[in-house]
Amino acid sequence: MSTPKTIKIGLCGFGTVGQGVWQHLERARTDLEARLGVKLELARAAVRDLKRARDVAIPADKITGDALSIANDPSLAIVCELIGGTTLAREVTLAALKRGAIVVSANKALLCDHGAELFETARKHGGQLLFEASVAGGIPIIKALREGLVANRFTQIYGILNGTCNYILTRMVQEGAPYATILADAKRLGYAEADESLDVDGWDTAHKASVLAFLAHGVWIKTDKMIVEGIAKITQADLKHAAALGYGIKLLAVITRDFAANQLFVRVHPTLIPEERVLASVNGVFNGVSVTGDVVGTTTYIGRGAGRDATASAVISDIVDAAAILATGKAVPSIPGSSSYASSQPPSLAPLEKITGRYYVRTLVKDEPGVLAQIATVMANHKVSIASVTQPEVAEEGTASLILTTHLSNEHAIRETLADLARLPSVVEAPLLLRIGDFAE
Amino acid sequence: MSTPKTIKIGLCGFGTVGQGVWQHLERARTDLEARLGVKLELARAAVRDLKRARDVAIPADKITGDALSIANDPSLAIVCELIGGTTLAREVTLAALKRGAIVVSANKALLCDHGAELFETARKHGGQLLFEASVAGGIPIIKALREGLVANRFTQIYGILNGTCNYILTRMVQEGAPYATILADAKRLGYAEADESLDVDGWDTAHKASVLAFLAHGVWIKTDKMIVEGIAKITQADLKHAAALGYGIKLLAVITRDFAANQLFVRVHPTLIPEERVLASVNGVFNGVSVTGDVVGTTTYIGRGAGRDATASAVISDIVDAAAILATGKAVPSIPGSSSYASSQPPSLAPLEKITGRYYVRTLVKDEPGVLAQIATVMANHKVSIASVTQPEVAEEGTASLILTTHLSNEHAIRETLADLARLPSVVEAPLLLRIGDFAE
Ligand SMILES: NC(=O)c1ccc[n+]([C@@H]2O[C@H](COP(=O)([O-])OP(=O)(O)OC[C@H]3O[C@@H](n4cnc5c(N)ncnc54)[C@H](OP(=O)(O)O)[C@@H]3O)[C@@H](O)[C@H]2O)c1
Ligand SMILES: NC(=O)c1ccc[n+]([C@@H]2O[C@H](COP(=O)([O-])OP(=O)(O)OC[C@H]3O[C@@H](n4cnc5c(N)ncnc54)[C@H](OP(=O)(O)O)[C@@H]3O)[C@@H](O)[C@H]2O)c1
Numbered sequence: 001m002s003t004p005k006t007i008k009i010g011l012c013g014f015g016t017v018g019q020g021v022w023q024h025l026e027r028a029r030t031d032l033e034a035r036l037g038v039k040l041e042l043a044r045a046a047v048r049d050l051k052r053a054r055d056v057a058i059p060a061d062k063i064t065g066d067a068l069s070i071a072n073d074p075s076l077a078i079v080c081e082l083i084g085g086t087t088l089a090r091e092v093t094l095a096a097l098k099r100g101a102i103v104v105s106a107n108k109a110l111l112c113d114h115g116a117e118l119f120e121t122a123r124k125h126g127g128q129l130l131f132e133a134s135v136a137g138g139i140p141i142i143k144a145l146r147e148g149l150v151a152n153r154f155t156q157i158y159g160i161l162n163g164t165c166n167y168i169l170t171r172m173v174q175e176g177a178p179y180a181t182i183l184a185d186a187k188r189l190g191y192a193e194a195d196e197s198l199d200v201d202g203w204d205t206a207h208k209a210s211v212l213a214f215l216a217h218g219v220w221i222k223t224d225k226m227i228v229e230g231i232a233k234i235t236q237a238d239l240k241h242a243a244a245l246g247y248g249i250k251l252l253a254v255i256t257r258d259f260a261a262n263q264l265f266v267r268v269h270p271t272l273i274p275e276e277r278v279l280a281s282v283n284g285v286f287n288g289v290s291v292t293g294d295v296v297g298t299t300t301y302i303g304r305g306a307g308r309d310a311t312a313s314a315v316i317s318d319i320v321d322a323a324a325i326l327a328t329g330k331a332v333p334s335i336p337g338s339s340s341y342a343s344s345q346p347p348s349l350a351p352l353e354k355i356t357g358r359y360y361v362r363t364l365v366k367d368e369p370g371v372l373a374q375i376a377t378v379m380a381n382h383k384v385s386i387a388s389v390t391q392p393e394v395a396e397e398g399t400a401s402l403i404l405t406t407h408l409s410n411e412h413a414i415r416e417t418l419a420d421l422a423r424l425p426s427v428v429e430a431p432l433l434l435r436i437g438d439f440a441e
Numbered sequence: 442m443s444t445p446k447t448i449k450i451g452l453c454g455f456g457t458v459g460q461g462v463w464q465h466l467e468r469a470r471t472d473l474e475a476r477l478g479v480k481l482e483l484a485r486a487a488v489r490d491l492k493r494a495r496d497v498a499i500p501a502d503k504i505t506g507d508a509l510s511i512a513n514d515p516s517l518a519i520v521c522e523l524i525g526g527t528t529l530a531r532e533v534t535l536a537a538l539k540r541g542a543i544v545v546s547a548n549k550a551l552l553c554d555h556g557a558e559l560f561e562t563a564r565k566h567g568g569q570l571l572f573e574a575s576v577a578g579g580i581p582i583i584k585a586l587r588e589g590l591v592a593n594r595f596t597q598i599y600g601i602l603n604g605t606c607n608y609i610l611t612r613m614v615q616e617g618a619p620y621a622t623i624l625a626d627a628k629r630l631g632y633a634e635a636d637e638s639l640d641v642d643g644w645d646t647a648h649k650a651s652v653l654a655f656l657a658h659g660v661w662i663k664t665d666k667m668i669v670e671g672i673a674k675i676t677q678a679d680l681k682h683a684a685a686l687g688y689g690i691k692l693l694a695v696i697t698r699d700f701a702a703n704q705l706f707v708r709v710h711p712t713l714i715p716e717e718r719v720l721a722s723v724n725g726v727f728n729g730v731s732v733t734g735d736v737v738g739t740t741t742y743i744g745r746g747a748g749r750d751a752t753a754s755a756v757i758s759d760i761v762d763a764a765a766i767l768a769t770g771k772a773v774p775s776i777p778g779s780s781s782y783a784s785s786q787p788p789s790l791a792p793l794e795k796i797t798g799r800y801y802v803r804t805l806v807k808d809e810p811g812v813l814a815q816i817a818t819v820m821a822n823h824k825v826s827i828a829s830v831t832q833p834e835v836a837e838e839g840t841a842s843l844i845l846t847t848h849l850s851n852e853h854a855i856r857e858t859l860a861d862l863a864r865l866p867s868v869v870e871a872p873l874l875l876r877i878g879d880f881a882e
Contacts, residue, residue: 151761
């Protein structure tokens, strides 16, 4: 037998994920090499602070402060971008793709903001960009969409994609404590970042939704083309009222495609899910994704959405795919809807009128006669029909909290309704809107 | 651009699955060809009865009664074995592999009984055998285990793998009707075969467990080396008592590996699952698989486990993988533990003493003083300690039904216990044993 080829790997970033990748790849290396028929060498890693103590010890001569030197090193056939952010990460990714390397990235923000440019660069220069770790951590959802479900067109994908939000909502349900208390504790325990906005305001979920939408539909939808709402306004009253109605509340990304009209829509918002649905029992830091294909029906995927080890598992599966590509010259099948997908026009954005659903509206009103009639009139004006009204608790002196659910309406009508409601003199606080997700399964 | 290569596909079997594959592949063909950069041609199909009317119409000159002529046709680079059974299916698969073709099979019985021979034949002659559709229908669990979770060693895999059993158990819970009634109705509706034994006695689940164990551990465990128990003895009393204890009952395949001792065990049995676990809410014909890897933790996969369309989705994903292999010469990564996986010894079967768990025992005893003491003595003799005793319902005159749960014990001790219990004069009917599945997540 001839000596097996050695494939050299460089890591840009050696933080949480980078160290996990190094450690687990070293541990599994002999097995993976036997399966692949090639040698794998973790050759170099780049960090910002060369002096920082690391959990995973690697020889000093393998560490550099210059990530671009790894991206540009022609001996490294695989470059992992595990830095985060969209500045240096973009430069590193572009540089490596330009020399035809395979880049493995866990960076959903980078993909969402610069995906079109990155994939175009890859196409032009013969590089490849793999990104299993960018969505839902250790769950192999990218591979499922791209390969396992290749026979399908995806009419609907929805999922819990942010572990921090799911952790906070789960603890709010379990402990009955307010959002702010749980958030503070989550920060203390390291489950939420010091600046929580990326997670709790829905941006991280939106970045991931963008990646899934690209995979399923071949177009990049940026966050300014989505509805993005976070969990910060959810109260115990909402959770309890939802539970009484038979729902749990989860922050969901929802990607819907109407193939007949060739329209797509991506949105991120807290959603009431019927409690018998499996995603309603996906708790804590776990993620879950439900995918509806026109052939297979609905399949659901659940697992740890982040963390050193789960993310490393996904990065390593990309590294192994990359090594198989390099060993044999095989290209990964291109992504549906991407330039090679000649048979269909890219979808356009669906108008808000077509994004239908039932709604949950909580509002604080003056406790005086006729208020409900005013509210009902506003809703009727927009053809939003009320399904139920509850006054769940005594609010402050002179005000009353009101929870309404609606029959089927749409995002356009409900937005107009909410704007008009907020203008009513009897409405004390801008109403909170939650979606009721009676998704088909 | 040069004319793209044409890859010809033959289908052996054109029944439920075969027709689904033909129809959906034709529908998706242009898109798949664009992604792959090759042409796909469904060239021929074999059936038993040439005169039978088919739902999916194909030209008469493409249909043959001779499946082996497809297996041996050198122009067909991909052969799908969708006949079922282990006789002709085996011949067809061997013949196609011997000429270096890629065989796509949905046949778990064939794989379980002859997998070792088939994969050895493939290795020897440069053929390949893909089998995504053989386990859990449309759920891409084979790809997840083989590629997506490649960084992991699998300490535990358990799943609901038979839609018929899950459908029956679900309806028993929902309707409160006895097993026999629901089974008869399931047959009438086409959810159970005329000969139900393959499904309800656990053999189909066992075949699928064998395939998953091979994928995860590289060895073929046949059903005679497993514990295989079916659902036919489960009563309403069991379901209700389990529910009162906070459990649902599901027929599970359970594959556990102890890496330190290098031991493996595969079993199939009705199992009490804590109702907050996601698999407890996998109902009807749906399948669900929970996979615990040493890096990623537990990931769970849910979807339709059978049926024309879901199975076709899986077969088509294998056809696309096969076409990608043929287009570029890439080999699929070999399976862990298989011959190429040089770094580890194949695991041996774990002894029954090491298969631990808590148990649920239902038995019918004479309603006379001292019976419980006799039973408790038998259990104590085998060091099986009782966690709870209930007498859920009045049985026939002079007898009493008794439900016991145990603390942690093992398959050896509980078997001996059951044998001794059955010998007690006061025990009227051989006890029913169910496992309590408090699986780690
Ligand atoms: N953590 C997770 O659970 C998770 C899950 C999925 C995806 N991801 C994604 O994975 C990526 C990495 O996340 P992480 O949690 O591993 O982040 P992290 O712990 O903050 O690690 C980032 C690494 O990049 C290095 N770095 C930063 N700026 C650099 C510079 N200018 N030059 C060279 N190196 C630089 C850092 O160096 P120092 O160590 O010297 O600071 C550190 O090693 C992000 O895109 C994230 O979104 C993370
Ligand atoms: N059905 C499912 O939901 C499902 C799901 C997963 C896996 N599978 C597996 O897929 C395989 C096929 O299942 P199926 O449900 O499609 O079975 P099926 O409907 O009974 O179809 C079997 C096909 O094989 C043909 N056939 C039988 N004997 C033959 C012979 N001697 N020569 C030529 N053709 C012959 C039959 O011909 P005629 O049509 O002329 O009788 C029929 O077209 C089985 O291994 C099964 O376990 C099925």
